[in-house]
Amino acid sequence: MxxxxxxxxxxxxxxxxxxxxxxxxxxxxxxxxxxxxxxxxxxxxxxxxxxxxxxxxxxxxxxxxxxxxxxxxxxxxxxxRRPVKPRSRRVSGSLPRDPRHEQCERVFTLAEAPFFTGGLMLRAAIFDVDGTLVDSVDLHALAWCEAFAHFGHDVSFEEVRSQIGKGGDKLLPVFLSEAELREQGEQLETWRSQHFKANYLTMVRPFSAVPDVLRKLRDQGTRIAVGSSAKKDELKMYLDIAGIADLLDVTVSSEDVDRSKPDPDVFETALHKLCVEPLEAIVVGDSPYDAQAAKGAGLQTIGLLSGGFSEESLRNAGCIAVYPGPAALLAKFDPSLFGG
Missing domain, CATH: 1.10.287 (Helix Hairpins)
Structure with missing residues (x-):
């Protein structure tokens, strides 16, 4: 019609x-x-x-x-209606652009191809060093305790040991007033560093199975970083002691960031250098400060008891799993955590 x-x-x-x-x-x-x-x-x-x-x-x-x-x-x-990036806020796992790492390119070889773990894509693992890869926590506590005594402060070994895992910028304010920090803080930390290298560094030993854990991860295509509150020269010596320098893709020390653990700067810098998002990586550490720093960067953490902290303190800080040490991590390698 x-x-x-x-x-x-x-x-x-x-x-x-x-x-x-x-x-x-x-x-x-x-x-x-x-x-x-x-x-x-x-x-x-x-x-x-x-x-x-x-x-x-x-x-x-x-x-x-x-x-x-x-x-x-x-x-x-x-x-x-479909956003290009579903994680637009740091709390859900994205990171702001960092001008220090503009050269970073998300290019992976076939050996570095991502695998899936628990429904999430995992590209990288970030390890703490002291108490995680090398047995050094007690030695650091002794050096700090003797440094405080040298400058006239009475601080017990147990008090200092409970703070190991933090950088000096976070540890010193626990025991010194603001006035004491201004007068003695830098000198005390310098004295402690020299004292540790001269008297305790040669006593540091690697934990067993550390190279095997890292090789197993690399065989699966996982990129590996270390993020430590140690100074750069100390970190290099630890890696040589552990025999893992050639197994790492990225290293981050306290000198690479403005704030040490438990602030997230160390792990955020590691993520930028690895060119991965928080949901694509996991942290392995021994202290509650590792878990707190990881959480601040949007990362999950596997805890190790090898640093002397209790399982309860690690879980309370946010660890999703806890193992006795690197050897147990290798023996009980969990596909749901690492994508075996």
């Missing part, structure tokens, strides 16, 4: 055709050929039908085009 517009148009065309026929009638009447008169009549009768058919075809074409346009619009609106 034609639309009202088409009907009006066809009526107008029919009227015009009738006028043409009337103008042609004198010549037709004078023409004795009756076929000419019939041809004119047929053209006049077919004009309204042709106009109506054309209008209907045009209307159908417009309707089809409008349908396609609506479908395209719906598709476009639907694509706009």
């Amino acid at each position: 034609c639309s009202p517009l088409a009907e009006q148009t066809s009526s107008a065309r029919a009227l015009q055709a009738t006028r043409i026929v009337r103008r042609m009638q004198p010549s037709c009447e004078s023409d004795p050929d009756p076929d000419a008169k019939r041809a004119v009549a047929r053209r006049a009768q077919s004009a309204p039908t042709a106009v109506c058919t054309f209008a209907a075809s045009l209307t159908l074409s417009i309707m089809i085009a409008a349908s396609y346009m609506r479908a395209a619009e719906e598709c476009t609106r639907g694509s706009k």
Whole structure:
């Protein structure tokens, strides 16, 4: 059925055709050929039908085009509702751009291809060092205790040991007032560092199975970093002692960040250097300060008891699993945590 517009148009065309026929009638009447008169009549009768058919075809074409346009619009609106990055806030696992690491490129070889763990894509593991890879916590506590005594402060071994895992910028304010920090803080930390290197560094020993754990992770395509509150020169010596320097992709010391653990700076810097997001990595550490720093960076933590902290303190700090040490981590290698 034609639309009202088409009907009006066809009526107008029919009227015009009738006028043409009337103008042609004198010549037709004078023409004795009756076929000419019939041809004119047929053209006049077919004009309204042709106009109506054309209008209907045009209307159908417009309707089809409008349908396609609506479908395209719906598709476009639907694509706009899906954000490019689902994690737009740090709390859900994304990191702000860091101008220090603009050269970082997310390029992985076949050996570094990601694997999936517990439904999440895991690309990297970040290890603490003291108490996690090397047995040094008690030695650090002794050096700190003797440094405090050297500068006239009475601090027990147990008090100091409970703070090992923090950097000096976080440990010193626990025992010194602001005035004492201004007067003695830098000197005390320098004395402690030299005292530790001269008297205790040679006593540091690696935990068993550490290289095996790292090799197992590398064989699975996991990139490996260490993030420590130690000074850069101390960290290098620890890695040599543990025999793992050639197994690491990234190292981060307290000198690479503004704030040490339990602030998240160490792990955030490691993530940027690794070119991964927090949900693509996991931390392995021995202290509650590791877990707190990891949580601040949006990371989960596996805790080790090798640093002397209790399982309860590690779990309370946020560790999702706790093992006695690196050897147990290797023996009980959990596919749900590391994607075996």
